Amino acid sequence: MLTLQFVPYTEIEYLSSVGRIRKLLNITKENRIVLLQGRLRKEEETELIKATMEEIDKDFKGIELSVIYPDKKESDLFRKIKRNFVNMLLGDRQGLTIIGPASVVREIKKDPDKIQLLTEDDTKARKRRKS
Amino acid sequence: MANIFEKFIKTFFKNLFRRKKHIKLGLYGPPNAGKTTLANKICEDWLGESMGKVTNIPHETREIQIKEQISIKSGKKEISFNLVDTPGIATKIDYEDFMKFGLTATKAKKRAKEATKGVIDSIRWLDNMDTVVVVLDATKDPYSQVNITIIGNLEARKIPVLIVANKVDLKKAKIKKVQSAFPQYHVVGISAKYGNNIDEFYEGLFKVVG
Ligand SMILES: Nc1nc2c(ncn2[C@@H]2O[C@H](COP(=O)(O)OP(=O)(O)O)[C@@H](O)[C@H]2O)c(=O)[nH]1
Numbered sequence: 474m475l476t477l478q479f480v481p482y483t484e485i486e487y488l489s490s491v492g493r494i495r496k497l498l499n500i501t502k503e504n505r506i507v508l509l510q511g512r513l514r515k516e517e518e519t520e521l522i523k524a525t526m527e528e529i530d531k532d533f534k535g536i537e538l539s540v541i542y543p544d545k546k547e548s549d550l551f552r553k554i555k556r557n558f559v560n561m562l563l564g565d566r567q568g569l570t571i572i573g574p575a576s577v578v579r580e581i582k583k584d585p586d587k588i589q590l591l592t593e594d595d596t597k598a599r600k601r602r603k604s
Numbered sequence: 605m606a607n608i609f610e611k612f613i614k615t616f617f618k619n620l621f622r623r624k625k626h627i628k629l630g631l632y633g634p635p636n637a638g639k640t641t642l643a644n645k646i647c648e649d650w651l652g653e654s655m656g657k658v659t660n661i662p663h664e665t666r667e668i669q670i671k672e673q674i675s676i677k678s679g680k681k682e683i684s685f686n687l688v689d690t691p692g693i694a695t696k697i698d699y700e701d702f703m704k705f706g707l708t709a710t711k712a713k714k715r716a717k718e719a720t721k722g723v724i725d726s727i728r729w730l731d732n733m734d735t736v737v738v739v740l741d742a743t744k745d746p747y748s749q750v751n752i753t754i755i756g757n758l759e760a761r762k763i764p765v766l767i768v769a770n771k772v773d774l775k776k777a778k779i780k781k782v783q784s785a786f787p788q789y790h791v792v793g794i795s796a797k798y799g800n801n802i803d804e805f806y807e808g809l810f811k812v813v814g
C-alpha cells in the first residue's frame with residue numbers, strides 16, 4: 474500500500490527544472506513517497522509548489538515537503554572548511570528531499586504503524602531472499 | 605544664502621526620492637498565521653480603518669489585497685509603503701478540511717479551488733516585493749519546509765525580511781524557538797490580535813525598510 478521510491482541525484486541531474494518537477498510530482502501522484510538524493514534549487518521548490526497547486530483536485534490533495542540538510546551547524550572553523558569542501562564536491566547532491574502525497578502522509582501520521590509495516594515487510598523480504 | 609540653497613536642494617531630492625519610493629511591503633507565511641490580522645492592525649493604527657476579513661477557517665484570504673500609501677512614523681523617522689496582504693503559501697489544500705468548519709461540499713470545493721490560485725499568486729508576487737514580513741504562528745513548529753522555502757526564496761532574491769512570531773498572547777507560543785530556527789534574521793514576537801509588542805514590530809520595520 475505504501476511505497477517509497479528512491480530517486481538518485483543522477484536521475485534528475487541533467488533534467489531541466491520543469492522536467493525535474495514533472496518527474497517528482499508524477500511519482501507523488503501515483504501515491505508514492507519520493508526520497509530524492511540531494512536538494513532542489515530554491516526556485517524549483519516554489520515551482521514545485523505552484524505545479525502542485527495547479528493539479529490539486531478531489532483525488533490529489535497536495536504534497537508534504539521536507540528537506541534534510543547535511544551538517545547544518547557550523548560550530549567551528551574546521552567544520553566550516555569541511556562543509557565548504559563537501560559543498561564544492563557534491564553541491565546539490567547533499568541532503569535528502571522527501572516529497573509525499575499529503576493524503577498518504579496524513580494516514581501515516583494517524584497510524585504510524587504503517588511505516589513500521591513497510592520496514593517489517595522489507596526485512597521479511599530480505600530474510601526470504603537469504604533463505 | 606548658500607545655506608538656503610543647500611536646504612532647498614536637500615528637500616527637493618528628499619521629496620523626489622520619497623515620491624519614487626512606492627515600496628511594496630508583502631505579508632507572507634503559512635495560512636492562519638495571522639497575516640490579515642496584522643494587516644488590519646497596521647491599517648487601524650495608521651489609517652484608522654481595517655483591510656481584510658479574518659476568520660479561523662484557513663485560506664480566508666484567497667486573493668492578493670493591497671492597501672496603498674501607508675505612512676508610519678516614529679520620532680523623526682517615517683516610511684511609507686503599499687501593504688500587500690497575500691493568501692500565503694501552502695503545499696496542500698484539502699476541501700474536506702473546510703467541511704469540518706461547516707461548509708457545504710460545494711462551497712468547500714470552491715474555496716479549495718480559489719485557495720490553490722491564491723497560493724500560486726502569492727508565489728508569483730514574490731518577485732514584486734521590496735520588503736517582506738514573514739508571519740509565523742509561534743505556537744507551531746517553525747522548522748516546516750514551507751517556512752524555509754519562503755525565506756530561502758526571499759534570500760535568493762535579496763529581499764529584506766522581518767520575521768514575526770505571532771500569537772505570543774497564547775501560552776503555547778515559543779518566540780525563542782522561532783529565533784533559533786532563523787538565527788540570521790530579526791525576529792519580533794507580537795500578538796497581532798491584541799497588539800502586544802506592536803511598537804517593537806514597527807521599530808523592526810524601520811530597520812529592514814529604512
Ligand atoms: N490568539 C491569537 N490569535 C490570532 C492572532 N492573530 C491572528 N489570530 C487568529 O488566527 C486566525 C487566522 O488569522 P488570519 O489573520 O486570518 O490569518 P492569515 O491566514 O495568516 O491571514 C484567526 O482566527 C485570528 O483571529 C494573535 O495574535 N493571537
Ligand SMILES: [Mg+2]
Binds near residue numbers: 639
Ligand atoms: Mg489572510
